[in-house]
Amino acid sequence: MIRDNNNEGGDKERRASALTRLDSADVLTHLKACQGLAAEHARTAFREYLKTLDEALNHEIDRAKTDKEAREYNEVQRLLRQSRAELERYFCGYLSEGFVKFKKGELHTRIGSETEGELSLVNNEDLEETIAISSITQRADAYFAEPLWALNQRFAVLNGGDHVTESSNPAAPVQFCESLRKALKLVPLDQKSKHLAYKIYDDQLLGSVAKISEDINQYLQGQGVLPHLKYTIPSGAAPASALQGDSDMVASDVMVNMPAPESMPDPSLPPEEYQASLLQAIRGLQNELVAGATAPLPANGVVVSSNDLLAALQSLQGAGGQPVDSATLGSNLVALDVGQIQARLHAQLQENDKDGAMKKNDMQTIDLVGMLFEYMLNDENLPDSIKALLSYLHTPFLKIAFIDPGFFEQAEHPARVLLNNLAEAGASWVANDGTAQYDMYNKIKNVVHRILNEFENDVKMITELLLEFSSYTKNIIRRQELMEKRATEKAQGEEKLREVKLRVNDEISERTEGKELPSAVLLFLLQPWSDFLSFALLRYGEKSDRWLKALAIADELLWCIEPKDLEADKSRQMESHDELVAAIESGFETIGYDQAKGRKLVEALSSLMKLAMQSKKAEPAPAPMRDKLERIAAEKAGTTDVRHENCSPEEEQMVDSLKMIEFGTWFEFDGGKRLKVAWYNARTSHYMLVDQMGKRVDMMSGLVLARQMISGKAKIISGSSKPFFERALENIFQKLNEKAEANGKLGGENEPE
Template sequence: MQATPNTQAWTTTVLDECHELVRSQLRSLLQKMFENSNLAFLEFAEKAQSSASQIQFMEGLTIIQKNRGQVEEVFFRVAGSSFSRFGNPAYDSHVYKDEEVELTLLSKDEADIQVAMQNMVSSAAMGSAQELGAIRQRLAVLNNGKKIRDEEIPAGPECLARAFQEAARELILEHETMLIVYMLFDKFVLSKLAPMYKEYNERLLKAGLLPNLKYTVRKHHAARKPGSPGSAAGQTNKQSPAASQQGNTAQDQSLGDELFGNIMGLLAGRSQGGSGTGSDGASGGAGSGQATGNPLPQTEIVTAIDKVQHAAPVSGIEAEQIVAIQPGTEEHRNIVTTMSERLTAERKQLFTGIDRRRMPAADTQVIDLVGMMFEYLLKDEDLPNVAKAELCRLHTPYLKIAILDKRFFTDNSHPAHELLNTLANAATRWVFEDDLERGIFPSIRAVVQRVINEFVNNIELFSELLGIFNRSLNELVEKASAIEERTRQAAAGKEKLGLAREYAAQAIESRISGRKVPAAIRKMLGDVWLDKLMFIYLREPDSHSSPSWRLAIRTIEDIIWSVEPRLSEESQAELRVKLPVLRNRIAQAFVDLEAYGTTNNEAHLKQIATLQEDALDQPVDEQLAEIEDTAGEPEESPSIVEDFGQDITEDSAEEELLPPEIQAAAEKLKQIAFGTWFYIQESTDDHPVRVKLSWYSKMSGNYMFVDSMGVKSTVWQQRELAEMIATGKARVIGEGKVPFVKRALVAIRRILTGD
């Protein structure tokens, strides 16, 4: 179904209605969760076996109550975005599978959360399997017949779990406390979704989507025997309304059948019209009608292909040779040509083993089509050359697949079709030419080698290999996600630490400024008490108004007042009267705030006491003389406040002076979501680098990018990145790329029709 303004508007209306329904139901469930969290945490606090645990639970309750609004806001925003993004090719789905996951790079705490969420999602999905299956199929109609994965279902269990994980970042809680929050989310939200999905499904049904659908668990079907090649090429796929409701892949396959039929017809016309040879330069005319009397049986063609598959490889270029070639050289520019020559040689080798005059026309055209598909693979600019070299080794086995089962071209769920799509897609992101062992390349090579060694006519081998490869890919994705999360946390932690230091330093400096504080005390405040204020800022909610912060500030003021020079006998007398109480108060503050830093209290108190005695015992005229002697002298001790916010101020001033095109790029940059991939090429001599926007610093204005493995790649200031976007040195990579096989077929049809 071709999308039109009317169908798009109707789709939006249907999704909006579902969104409102889901939002209403979730708001009620989330409200119950928060209401019950109060009772749960109070019970945990009552049963706590230590005062520390009791305090932890009570603090957790306070944090949850205080941040409830932010949690709800983030949760509904992220969950709601699943509706607005649905069917939009500008966004890529993030795949969260439940297969075995390697957790060696995750901390124990992170692993606990990850495993808990996976279990919750699986349980919720199983509890609503029938409704979710029907929703998935009905939504596929709104998605132009494209198959909907579990993680793509708007407000599906995986979507809601991701939304809550994002929202839970608003809660700064101890690990045990956070696990309780997730448990509550599971108990009062995820496990209660079945009625919501029932209404969700009914809303889609009311909109007229697959009214006769009967949901059944889909079983993988065995490969059908190939039908008549001629009928496959020329058949028109007309479906009744009832037939169009038989599953979420029906429309996709119908479109694929039509595309395949068009291509086969074009190839047949080209052959009969004598307009050229096949894609290998050797097959033209081989099956243009001569085979009708005594055509080659399929078994002979398959046997001939099998001999090529298991013969010594045709000479060509291997991945290890490619990585050794210097970019920019003539040899490097000829890499694709060399690989193309290898494909042609393999097809020529095939035709030397059979009587080409007896080759059925449709089989000749299929062989041509597979050759053109792999030629298209060589032209894919997103694929590294080493990946092209490895995937091209599948050329001969895929000739055999296409002869055995032409559904390979049209059925998205065909295991060989799906495997090729998956390998090509993974290679664009996870193959690193500078280190072939680093990413997914070893797994791609292992899959290719097993196909070459083991594939005879056992199509089920591809299902097995797809499962194995997906597990390897999921492990890699999980590792990269864990590394990226650590990278992001490290950057955010560094910024938060810097902010805490700045805030603490300003608090101390504002109390020192304009006063004659002994150098030893200034140093103590800049070391010991700066650390204490930093830790209070980092640990305490509303740190600047917390009891610990107020105690620390009062103690700093007490210390400064008690050691600064006395300019009159009256002030000395006042100090003498107040000093006993002050000393006790300062000493007690050291004890009370011991958890926030240094524990060498005795030495610090002794140092303070010595300077207090100096202020008492030294004659006033001598103290006055010292002040007069130092008047006008520059401050020897550096300011406690570092020049921390200067960059931000300068950036803000510069932003006002940006040229219009850079200002426009800066505004565009603000709208780009985290997780967006960029191609960066700072100069024409550099290879483009594929990096992902992972984090933005509101303090410094820095944008941090990571590579595919989640490792920090580079950092740019907002202005620098805006300039690169404006000049074309940085560009956003378009998401929602069409799977490889379909892209190849569309491109081949375009070539054959001369478009």
Template sequence: MTSSDKDKENLEVMRPRNGKGQVKLPKLLAQIREDTLFTTNQCLENLFAVCDDLFYDLSNRASSNNEQALYFESMREIRIKKQGVISVFQQTLSASFANLIHGKSTATSPTPPDSSTNPSLSLVENDDLEIELAISSMANRTRKLYLGTLYELTLRLDHLFPQIEVTEKNNPLDPEHICHAFSHACKKQLEISIKPQIIIFKQFERYVLNQLGHCYSDANQLLINTGILPKIPRNLQRQTGSETAAKSGNAQEAANAANANAAAEPGYAAAPAYHFSLPELSSILSSIRAMGPTPALSFYNTYAENPGPAMGVAELVHMLTKTQSIVDNAHNDNGPKNYLHPIVSQLLAQKHPEQPQALKQSEDDIINLVAMFFEFILDDDNIAAAIRAQISRLQIPILKVALKDSNFFNDGSHPARCLIDTIAGVGVSFDESKPLERDAVYQKIKKITQAINNQYTFDESIFATMLAELRQYLQKEQRKSAMVEQRTTEAEEGKSRIKVAKNAARKLLIKKLRQTSLPDKIRDFLISSWLNALIITHLKYGEESSEWVESGQTVDDLIWACQQHNDAKAQKRINALVPDLLARIADGLQIISEHPDSQSSKLKEIEEILYKAEKNEIQAADCSPITEDQAESIIPESEETAGDGKSSAIQRQKDRYEALTYDFIKQAEQLKTGTWLNYKDIDTGKLLRCKLTTKLDNTDTYIFVNRFGFKALEKQRKEFAYDMQQGRVGVLESGPLFERIIGQVMGNLKQIAKQDPSPAT
């Protein structure tokens, strides 16, 4: 099939899946729309689940009744109308795809009402302005976060529709259009004030906008697979409108970001490349050489001063090529090692051992820079040792690239650099929980480094091929781990809510039972059955709900009914209370899904006791207080007292918390989710690599996962802060490795060059 045939097929129109659409979209654009709607739908479901919990927590912590009511009503509004919001959002977003085809610019901001003709509208206008400012800020941050992939997508859509100029104004996946689609849906469906709206928009940025990278990557890959700009030319600078230049800097900035984006591991934005010139490097190294022999020069080899004839760079690269697979096989299983200097020295002395050949000073400088670069990598504990060993296998291939391309260290888009960054990104999270010979990710990286050493001669396309292969593989692995991590987070959030509900129910029940004596069957019923009804009510409706209050009132009424009633007023009340009380108890047993036979049996027992209560036949001798065993079984965790076996451990914990300083509590609180850590196990002494995946505010707990997304650790906030204070926690740097290491190398060289070479007197 020819390229034009493919284009015709890709541009063939297709009806939307719902069958209702008057608008027909080209197949590719329709597929992008469907994928985007599917992804954003999942994100919005997560968003509203989070907002539900968030507003509930805010209502509990409210400082006034008005504020409590505001958050509680916002929570109810979201529960009732979230599906309507999602539906309107999807309709609006779908319309923006149609607008692209019909040459319409998607509306980016509502026209504010004219308050000069109606002063009562000024408050509404201010609210609209605040929302518009929030949207603008969120959109700009998201554009910056995905500058490269969004730029590539705009170019490919522009290439797909040559008759349409695709810009920020009409690209349906531009963050601002997505923000306005959500704003429009909220305004149409939700009746809430500006304060909770802004809170919802902040969560929208976190749970929807920050996940758009998946949409952009999938859309780009779909277009690439159908032959739409498989590779973005570096100098492609088609103007996409003056507003694009104004909003995102300029086209070159976006192009640079698109090139550098490949170097960044998913999960963080690409760091700006560290730029330097070879004359600058030569000047620094010249100053260092002039210092004469010093300990600081132990890393430096001066090949330019060798006594033999000069070896050309082409000959040196040829000899390195003949050597690279042999050297790689020799060092394959010996752990990470910097072997560039010995190899180069050996090659230069190969013809005349007594008079090794010399190199030009510029080549001398490059070899020393590459050797120092790998020396710093091998000392970088941010990367797991097993992955550092694989990176070290690329020493000779990287040296060859640097010798052939003097701009290599400043080219952030070079596939060899991107490959090292991608491998290093794996190394931040990598642990040896599996034997290396059975670790699929490690074996994939090992296969790639081995292939480069075996196949790379002069054609550098091997780096791009291996990079694409590794990225495709890691993308699948990361999707699996992200799914597991999401399930882990959801499970831990569920456990946390259950823990809070249990503590609340136990606290309510133990407080009431400690103050009274009851017939054994009533007390046993409250402890065994009604406690579960309290827990489920708390989970479903929360502690501020009328359902929770009513469940607690049922306990009070049942306790009161079992006391002696010696006056007519009390007798009248109990006669009226018993039928309603039995009905409430029956409803509670329905909530906990007790077996019908068990329900009937318990209701019958309670009914018999309440019948005696109505006749005032319950005597003091028939009642007894709660036993110690019963009290211990329902006491809240926060009030548990330690037995002899626990007292020393609890005292040690108390001593630790007293020694804890506020600075480390603050550091623990400010640590962002998604941060990778080295965590030293106090029992085994081993280092565990884990990521902070979520902070559970209601139980003050931090949850950590491993690279597969499974739970690795659970720590109370103060416990985690204490471990930080004791030096058991190290934060791992997870940004692009190449830029960071080059910056360190150049910074180190500059510091050495500034040192006073004269000996101390």
């Protein structure tokens, strides 16, 4: 609520002005400036952090009790030193990416969010890491409550007035901690080293947050974004998100009270405890939102019992109250509307002469199941056909919620796990282009069909279906993982060969660029000798005598075909001739080069060397021939990176962004086809894409993938490793929390002056 004691009628106008005065160009300019400030400080601080961590490792090495412990710390220190530049790049990259996500409204960072709940398991090491980082974050949040609160308010203005919390603030401590956690994945750290790394960062983070929050607040304040913002401790009587004016201020001099929304339970809690806390928070918000809203008793004083509700739901189970046969659940199925289902429930109760007031708990259960399925219908992970199919489970799952209260409270409840598995299988093996791997659509359809037609009140049937479906999908997962592993190993071998060819092509290019060379020399270097160099590098490595000698032969040949004036040089040419010819013939024999072609090429090279001994220079290769030979060599080697191709700044930026994606990321291409990044070669910027069976489909360059993204022909499916049900509960909590805040603001504005 914004008030001006001198102009009470201008509240709404001034509030609108505060939120709409920034156009999209201004917002983008401010976000880029803030991103730059954060990146600059983060880079400097991260270098200091690595230096401090290195010193701490030295200390641990000195005080190690055993040689083994000292060697382990030494190895960690070596890896960290070796990866310094890459660690810094990844850390700053993840931090900068947060500003991009903020602009898109996609920033909702939670510690370890991509690993929590994976296969419904979190190992002890991951849990300890999450708890450690959460402690660091909470300490920083508490220590800098005032400047971080001010940042949240100012970023809310850049966010079009939408509420910003620490998880959605791109400069909050959680962003730094999560960026560090992701960056440290580049180095295999044991638990002791990881604990030391976080301990050092805990000591440093406060200084980083202080400087960055101060600079960004000063910048935004200087740009007129809430320039007179004042921090006050919230009082019990103040409405959430209240904005109160001061009589001594002009219109923009605003004092803002801290909002007091319901906080998200700590995800680092043990799964069962976290689920219980989350459900408790949702129930609390439901109570707050529906306080006093329970329908009054009708004239006949009837209260609808749970048994009455179950009887009505049993009548409704199916589509529109009719039995559902297998053919009805076809690929063109239309999703059921949750609101219409609830309306039909009310109509069914009337038909059964059981219409009346509902108990508050029953109303909340109906609403909660409705919100669960509404989230499912809006989940972009799920193909539309699966959304439609699973929407038919609304009524039977509402029955389960009434029959067994543990449905919401127990993370391992069979019905919850079954819904998780059905959703995950649909997302993994059914695509929006109408295809389904492993006959998965029909498998899911059979489960839905059996529930609709056979489930009455015995949850044991759900357990049996869960066991059958899980057994089927586990076999698929094993086969898919094996197929992906084989495809990855094959791709890694191909990419290693590609890297070798790129290296050889670069070595030859360095030696020929800017020089006028005869056709025979170019043909020799760009074709058979490039093959021999590739063989030597692949077989023996870049430090081997074979590789170095093969390069030396190329260098010596280029020297020998140039006319010389000094007698000493001419003598060396004569001495080198026979050795070079013998070495070249040996190389041709090693790679199995065609004997006739080899003899002809050796004779031509020998003639060129003898011509040079006579102080005569051979004719250079015609330009068209040289271009053709170099083009063939480049195509054979493949392109190294986007620097060698014509690409726009937007494409370069997208290529850099794609380097941040993790293995397992799904893309959806034109027509709804889904492919997953199973492996990525950072040196050649190639992505191995597999289909939903784990079969390799493409080895796509980063530039090609970037162009598809920019043109809208491909998009990343923003998935999560958390189970469907947990994601849904978190979404429900956020929606209810936002609604509670909005109601609080509305109530505050309507208070009498």
